[in-house]
Amino acid sequence: MKDPTGPQARGRGIVHRLLRTRSGRAGLALLLPMVTVALLSPALGRILPREFTATDLSLRDAPPGAGHPLGTDGLGRDVLARLVRAAGVSLGTGFFSTALALAVAIAIGSLAGTRGGWTDLLLSRAMEVVLSFPALFLILVLMGSGPPIVRAIPPLVRIVAVLGLTGWTGMARHLRAEILKLRQAEFVLAARVSGAGPLRVWRRHLLPNALAPVIVSAAFFAAHAILLESSVSFLGFGIQPPEPSWGSMLADAQESLTRGWWLALAPGLALFACVAGCNLLGEALRQALDPGWSTTRRGEPPDPCLSPAPAGSWDSAARARPAGGPETR
């Protein structure tokens, strides 16, 4: 296996290739506006005419109109203001939980992949143990009825932590499998022979090359995390009022499905845009990072759903779990 061109060149190439794919363009088109709004949400909150907490009982459930471009909710709060605030909340949750999961995955996956032997054995079993717990069960339990120490943590932080700490297993497995493959590569052996220490080998050669497929998984995980947060908030265990999240806004809008369509449409579309955007981006990343990417087969690029299993491993947990799997939603 050759060492692909250095990380910097690859970085530029990726964005380029992303934009060339249809999914990449679509994904970015959906995500960028949302992400921008989310990042700017505190500032936007100050600019918008109404605050997301300002109630006005005389204007309850008003349809979109003057002064309230997206209408008002049951307490007369401006839906647009809440939507913007919720963007920060929902996307922030998605981003930080993904970052956390990725960090843990890199740590554990690398350890397992590089050390081998008993470390690998134990860590793989640990991964499998955590993997076996249905994430939503764990999340509900920890959010809803955890011990007082856990409950003392504000819900926003708690849900990020719980999502991250329950979701790292897939990416860790992926990383481990990739590292196992790469360890046999010539350029890695060459590096070792030339006297590079294991940490250096990991940092400069193994990790950058193994990370690519894991980033793809991360994109899918982000979509998944945003969906999970909305489901948990819908059930009432997630983000607590008065902080809005798209999930809780949808939960509030349930009763008014017929008379207050704007209450459900805005958060629903926003949620959909982000989740679909992340999924599309993941797909595009997979296409972009696949070294064998070409347009030969009957004018059709190889479908990115494929992800090769490391040779010889027949244990499904050891096999790279295909990214974007039928995970908990």
Next chain:
Amino acid sequence: MTRRILRRLAVSAVTLAGITVLTFLLFHLAPGDPLAPLEGGSRGAVSTDALARMRAEAGFDRPLWQQYGLWLSRLARGDLGRSLVDGEPVRGKIAARLPATLVLAGAATLLAWGLALPLAIRSALRPGGALDRGGSLFFYAIYSVPVFWTALVLQMVFAVYLRWLPLHGVLSDEAAAMAPAGRLADGALHLVLPAACLAYGQLAFLMRFARANLLEARGREFFAAALARGLTERQAMLRHALPNALLPLITIAGFTVPALAAGSVIVERIFSWPGVGRLLVDSIGSRDRPTLMGLTLLGALLTQAGMLAADILYAAADPRLRRLGEERP
């Protein structure tokens, strides 16, 4: 082959042990009082002596590892303890609800696989065609919508507006008076909406995954060879491409349990389905620790069982694996 399977079972056993440890720790993180739900109410409700007796009897005052041992030994005998809500054995409570969830999950899985494969085959036979493009877009879209939303919308459209399907529940009132065939049909009607909601996420993913694999198999030599031998595209697809594509699909099948478990929490609530998902949410609300532990354990065990079954199936299905050495610990 048998040695491999035995090895795999041994690995599973270790993982199972890990699962019990993690489940136990999860619920015993705090020095909090698990009998707290019993208090509250009029003063002098339960005397401190009575509480102390109950605590000692349940072993809450012993060191953690002893409690684990106690719990584990009871577990081995099938005793999951008693619910703190009504004092009934947890095993009984779960057993009463489990069949409903299994029926729902089973129907959803059948639906997902039953639709995914034919659709994937159709798409793979005519890539880029109307069905392929339209289908891809559609499934991609619904994959990004959270389950609770689809459920609410479908319920409103089909049960309230169109009145084609029942609103909720397992059977109609009149079912008792019907003939067995009628009752079966009534039950099937009630199953449609909840199973559809539970299935569509899986369906979307399976369809794309199967399609990708089928397309890939289509590009291989054996396919061309089959065509050269005079088979139609369709026959070649069914006889040669499909078996090859199925193999990776089996891997996925092992991971459906967590997804189903999570989806069932929401679907069961919205459609008043009397399963374990609802028991979970109720138990969280009432801080019924023994039931929560039982349910979490169940979820983890079923996932493990699913993965194990998938692995064994995979091993049996792929003769090449029996000869390949293992690279995994």
Next chain:
Amino acid sequence: MSRRVPSRFFAALALASGLAALCGCGGSSSTATAPGAAPDSGGVPLDGASAGPPERGDCVRLVDTADPQSLNFIRATDRFSSQIAGLVTDTLVQYDAKGEVIGRVAESWSVSDDGLTWTFRIRPGVRWQDGAPVTSRDAAYTLERILDPRSRAVSRIGYFTGVVSVETPDDATFRVHYREPSVTALASWTDAPLIPRHLWEKQADFLDNPLCRAPVGCGPFRFVSWDAGRQIVLEANDGYWDGRPALDRIVFRIIPQDTTRLQALELGEVDALSLTPDQVATRADRPEFTRRFRRLTYPLPYVYYIGWNMDRSNPFFSDRRVRQAMTLALDRPGLLRDAWHGLGIAAASYITRESWAYNPALRPIPYDPAGAAALLDAAGWTDSDGDGVREKGGVPFAFTLLYAATGKMNDDTAAYFQENLRKVGVRMDLSRTEFRTMLDLVGSHRFAAFMSGLTLDADPDAFDMFHSSQARDGNNRVSYSNPEMDRLSEQGRREFDPARRRAVYARIQEILAEDQPWTFVSHPLMNVAIDRRIRGVTVSPLGLQQFWPGIAGWWVPRAEQRFPAGAAPGA
């Protein structure tokens, strides 16, 4: 004695069938009506005299959110179980539609001159649903089980801790000896559901045996089945001593999702449902709805309040001026009018208008943000740094309100109050938790302020909630301490003379209005939609049930029955 269980108000309101299980007040025979609501009588059947004699048949479908905790009526503490207990079994005495105590299983009773001994005579001819006769020994056994800590009868045991001993000299005589004379001793027996000794004695484990899932009682309906997660079915008890009830069957459907419940009502799968104010505003005024359903609006003996922690763990609420300012700053009238659509009555104290103890001279504190600001200034809380939040001695006026996640109305109320306080320069953060978690935190005094509701007893006893001795381990969660209140609440328990007692409680209400240990938000109004075909529905001060006859008095004219005999659902 009183029951002091903070209840999930909006859980009861929004979730259950339209049957509130409450202990109400005695005495008053009129019910207040909500502004704009149809006047519904107290103690008089709604269809008036034109309805005619009850006709047999039909099945009524009611609804609840989740399975009952258990059908072991002694053990269970939830409202659903109480509801079923009221139908499947009987009590010695019960309230009637006017809120007065009448005899059920006990045909008569008397109290000794020293007030320490109550003697009940068991009515002859009352039988358990398996045929065995009901005797005084069943009553004794029931009491024994309530008092046994192993039964975990947390909601009932408090009523009977004053019992010293019981005697059953013969089958028909049940004698109870109390430690001290108590005004509320008789009323406490309305909440002691009788259980058959001859069946329960044989069970090895009181908490886990078949009877917990298939109860046997002596009430108007017999238990048929409990389909976990789906429904509970009851059918008429032909051998009931007071005559077989008119309805053939009652089915309780279990539907956890709010939207599904309302849809079930509209689709005709459920016959009665209590509506949230939002649902009332959006669906209930439509002509199709009013054509099929009758809407009942009636008051509940319930108070919705905010408790301010005065144990000095926070620098705010030990000062009376601050507490008064809080009440003035909260727009309770606006909330009731707009967010609750008028489905609530402003509360001046915890005692409702229907109670004999109500002090009519007292007015609810108005909404006056300017007055609040003035009080806060006077108390030393000013916004010196112009950041919008008042401070004093460098400490900002910021605290967290704790409340339970029982529904959207609760969330909305909290959010609205948050805004109210922000306008007067006080920052209130919200902490929404599970109901039990809130009970925990409140019970261990780990809060600054909490918002909750309280189901009120027949008796206006204030001792539990406001006596200083109850601050640490009792139900005086806010650590309120006022010597005059202490004296008065003790006196109220011992005072047998009605006029003097009334005066005591009038003064108690005045003190509460001055001191504001709680901000009384409202007495909510229950809003229930019932299928028009159902007759014999009586609204009493206690609601639609937990009095005689309650649901047992419902019936449907033969011409309108949906389930003529034999085709009733729920087999």
